[in-house]
Amino acid sequence: MGRWGWAALAVLMPVAVLAQTAGGTTAVAADEGCRNPRITVLRTLRSDRTGVVADISASGLAVGVSGQRPVYWTGKRAHGVPVPAGSDGGQVAAVNSTGLMVGWFTAGGDRWNRTPFSYRAGAAAATLLPTGGVSGWAADVHDSGRIVGTVDGADRGAVWRKGKLVTTLPVADGQSITEVTSIGSAGTVVANGTVWNAGLEDYQSVVLRWESVGTPAEILGPPVGPSLQGWGRPAVGGRGRVVGSLLSSVEATAVHWDPPGYDDPADVPSLPGFNSGRFTAISPHARLAAGIADMRDNVGPADQAEVWPGSGPALALPRLTVDRASHAYAASDNGSVGGDAVDAVGDARPVVWTCALKQAYVPAS
Numbered sequence: 001m002g003r004w005g006w007a008a009l010a011v012l013m014p015v016a017v018l019a020q021t022a023g024g025t026t027a028v029a030a031d032e033g034c035r036n037p038r039i040t041v042l043r044t045l046r047s048d049r050t051g052v053v054a055d056i057s058a059s060g061l062a063v064g065v066s067g068q069r070p071v072y073w074t075g076k077r078a079h080g081v082p083v084p085a086g087s088d089g090g091q092v093a094a095v096n097s098t099g100l101m102v103g104w105f106t107a108g109g110d111r112w113n114r115t116p117f118s119y120r121a122g123a124a125a126a127t128l129l130p131t132g133g134v135s136g137w138a139a140d141v142h143d144s145g146r147i148v149g150t151v152d153g154a155d156r157g158a159v160w161r162k163g164k165l166v167t168t169l170p171v172a173d174g175q176s177i178t179e180v181t182s183i184g185s186a187g188t189v190v191a192n193g194t195v196w197n198a199g200l201e202d203y204q205s206v207v208l209r210w211e212s213v214g215t216p217a218e219i220l221g222p223p224v225g226p227s228l229q230g231w232g233r234p235a236v237g238g239r240g241r242v243v244g245s246l247l248s249s250v251e252a253t254a255v256h257w258d259p260p261g262y263d264d265p266a267d268v269p270s271l272p273g274f275n276s277g278r279f280t281a282i283s284p285h286a287r288l289a290a291g292i293a294d295m296r297d298n299v300g301p302a303d304q305a306e307v308w309p310g311s312g313p314a315l316a317l318p319r320l321t322v323d324r325a326s327h328a329y330a331a332s333d334n335g336s337v338g339g340d341a342v343d344a345v346g347d348a349r350p351v352v353w354t355c356a357l358k359q360a361y362v363p364a365s
Helices: none
Strands: 016-019 026-029 039-043 051-056 062-066 068-074 079-082 089-095 102-109 110-119 136-142 147-151 159-161 164-168 176-184 187-198 202-210 217-225 230-231 242-248 252-257 266-268 276-282 287-296 302-309 326-331 337-342 348-354
Touching: 016 217, 039 051, 062 348, 068 102, 089 110, 102 147, 159 176, 176 202, 176 326, 187 217, 202 242, 217 230, 242 287, 252 287, 287 337, 302 337
Parallel strands: 051 089, 051 326, 051 348, 068 089, 089 136, 110 136, 136 176, 252 276, 276 326, 302 326
Antiparallel strands: 016 026, 039 348, 051 062, 051 337, 062 068, 062 089, 068 079, 089 102, 102 110, 102 136, 136 147, 147 159, 147 176, 159 164, 176 187, 187 202, 202 217, 230 242, 242 252, 242 276, 252 266, 276 287, 287 302, 287 326, 326 337, 337 348
């Protein structure tokens, strides 16, 4: 979903390229409503210095993980979601505009032994979402309170509301859901999936899209694989744009599909100096996307958080420490981006880039 927002700004101003800097990079300006560009390091739970921002609500409520435990932030302060007996960790994956958080708890030291939950700040306990006794996780939440996620078993696409499993996402014969990943503000749902290819006698990787809960699944393609390629986790914004990545063993390419036709995806080139890029998030009502540039051959610079204004090239976000990795996983309508960045002692800290486009630049190749 394009759910990552700190303010209800519907449209981003056009990006303007400024002069070359002494370091050989090009600074980029964003909307004039954003006045104080900066990178802010959020606090973590006392048990650990590491964390990741996975989402940010319109009111500034950030959510994610710290020390393998589900957390949310008010300002810079970290608060742990109460972990129930029998569980040992988890993650908050998303938060909507009303402050409803969703995610999963883990158990037995197994990150795939999951129980989905919903939670509101300050509550004594989280609400465990039913899965029929199998592992499952909640990935995203609509402003209406509708929650989407994945459960193990034949009907993998789950939809919860008010603590109950209300329906599953339909798929046609030959289609299957791997993981439900996002719900847009208009109710569109996307997922990673597979489709049977009779000619290859094997399943191929696809992105699945439902116009709304209950409608048939549409394949966003083309189908790829089965062995050398696959699609990264897709996200959908309120305007219907879907972002993601095409993955292979040697590189990744950031892509997007657009309504109304949702034709073959359009590529967005990697940052200069990187051979791969992937989008991880898109803002709720604008087209600001966040992601990661990396080197799949493990030669060259460390991973770098990137931001894309919706057209033109992707742009780099400043690192917390020179030559240390950073990653972006959340994008807001007001231009803020969240994720993590490695500090001088090597810890991945939860961070927010406020006014991200005003900090963004084109790296020297």
